[in-house]
Amino acid sequence: MDFEHSEKxxxxxxxVKAFMSEHVEPNEAVYYAQLDEGETRWQSPPIMAELKDxxxxxxxxxxxxxxxxxxxxxxNLEYAPLCEAMxxxxxxxxxxxxxxxxxxxxxxLERYGDDAQKEQWLKPLLAGEIRSAFAMTEPAVASSDAxxxxxxxxxxxxxxxxxGHKWWTSGIGDPRCKIMVVMGKTDPDAxxxxxxxxxxxxxxxxxxxxxxxxxxMGFDDAPHGHGEVIFDNVRVPAANMLLGEGxxxxxxxxxxxxxxxxxxxxxxxxxxxALEMMCQRAAERVTWGKPVAARGVTQERIAQSxxxxxxxxxxxxxxxxxxxxxGNKEARQxxxxxxxxxxxxxxxxxxxAMQVHGGGAMSQEFPLSYMWSRMRALRFADGPDEVHRRQxxxxxxxxxxxxxxxx
Numbered sequence: 001m002d003f004e005h006s007e008k009x010x011x012x013x014x015x016v017k018a019f020m021s022e023h024v025e026p027n028e029a030v031y032y033a034q035l036d037e038g039e040t041r042w043q044s045p046p047i048m049a050e051l052k053d054x055x056x057x058x059x060x061x062x063x064x065x066x067x068x069x070x071x072x073x074x075x076n077l078e079y080a081p082l083c084e085a086m087x088x089x090x091x092x093x094x095x096x097x098x099x100x101x102x103x104x105x106x107x108x109l110e111r112y113g114d115d116a117q118k119e120q121w122l123k124p125l126l127a128g129e130i131r132s133a134f135a136m137t138e139p140a141v142a143s144s145d146a147x148x149x150x151x152x153x154x155x156x157x158x159x160x161x162x163x164g165h166k167w168w169t170s171g172i173g174d175p176r177c178k179i180m181v182v183m184g185k186t187d188p189d190a191x192x193x194x195x196x197x198x199x200x201x202x203x204x205x206x207x208x209x210x211x212x213x214x215x216x217m218g219f220d221d222a223p224h225g226h227g228e229v230i231f232d233n234v235r236v237p238a239a240n241m242l243l244g245e246g247x248x249x250x251x252x253x254x255x256x257x258x259x260x261x262x263x264x265x266x267x268x269x270x271x272x273x274a275l276e277m278m279c280q281r282a283a284e285r286v287t288w289g290k291p292v293a294a295r296g297v298t299q300e301r302i303a304q305s306x307x308x309x310x311x312x313x314x315x316x317x318x319x320x321x322x323x324x325x326x327g328n329k330e331a332r333q334x335x336x337x338x339x340x341x342x343x344x345x346x347x348x349x350x351x352x353a354m355q356v357h358g359g360g361a362m363s364q365e366f367p368l369s370y371m372w373s374r375m376r377a378l379r380f381a382d383g384p385d386e387v388h389r390r391q392x393x394x395x396x397x398x399x400x401x402x403x404x405x406x407x
Contacts, residue, residue, distance in 0.1 A: 087266025173225020196248030
């Protein structure tokens with residue numbers, strides 16, 4: 001067992017870290033100032049285009065997409081530390097064209113799209129010319145059980161007609177968003193896991209209404225955003241179907257595995273930054289004649305954070321390694337474990353950092369409150385904790401020969 005990254009990974013990681021330190025982190029304030037000063041918050045700040053051009057020129061572009069000549073040729077294990085480095089800044093991954101939901105949608109198109117779909121949508125996504133959204137969750141049903149989804153996708157002649165009500169459609173607020181991957185039912189009478197399909201829906205198709213943009217624990221998450229979207233007799237060509245009718249669950253499993261681990265990789269970066277901020281603040285502030293860093297309670301918080309971050313990182317790397325060696329299906333328990341562990345770990349680390357920062361931690365002076373809200377939201381994204389814990393438990397019970405029979 002080798003705990004050292006490959007030479008290729010170390011070289012790329014050094015370049016990504018240097019780019020983050022030189023270009024991204026120093027421009028955080030610029031990004032948010034431009035976002036606030038624009039005519040609307042629902043537009044990409046000019047600094048983003050500048051940074052993307054620099055990243056592309058530096059050869060730090062499309063670093064994800066394993067097992068594809070369109071990416072950087074990295075395995076999940078090799079990509080993990082790069083994703084962690086990008087995740088230190090909320091919008092950092094977009095600079096390298098490595099942000100959600102685009103990465104998941106690009107991987108979906110690469111794995112399951114036909115040549116025409118790739119030409120029309122994957123090519124401009126890989127070039128960073130457009131962005132995308134993913135529409136799965138619905139307000140009327142418990143979407144943690146995807147079999148509940150009610151949106152209909154009905155074939156009429158050479159077109160599919162889509163009717164439904166989605167929300168938490170991530171990415172729909174960005175004016176650069178031109179394509180959605182929409183999950184719905186093509187045959188409600190089929191077997192449970194073959195009722196669903198995924199279809200490509202251009203965002204300018206008649207019948208689509210963005211009813212509102214949803215706040216995430218008080219933050220608007222602009223310019224990316226999460227929208228409530230109505231589909232009212234939305235018509236798309238039959239050729240927009242991905243892989244074929246009834247293949248939605250199959251695609252979801254292939255798409256969400258990598259997406260979940262990318263989230264967890266970025267979460268490690270967030271936690272590392274929070275720990276750095278905690279240490280720096282503790283060294284700078286003095287209470288009753290001593291630096292806060294000299295207080296036992298602070299040292300305990302720092303020590304516990306370091307332990308938890310390193311434990312979680314090892315679990316993430318184990319999951320990535322198993323995905324590479326055995327495939328996403330065989331690694332589903334490890335993927336579920338990190339999806340539960342990583343956000344909960346980061347919440348604890350950020351909460352400790354907030355305590356050390358005092359009242360300022362709740363304000364815009366520091367990014368901690370926003371970091372905390374994002375980590376809390378990630379306990380819902382790509383499935384709530386309860387769904388992942390259920391899968392972990394059932395796989396463990398099966399391994400022990402103790403899995404209860406289904407009713």
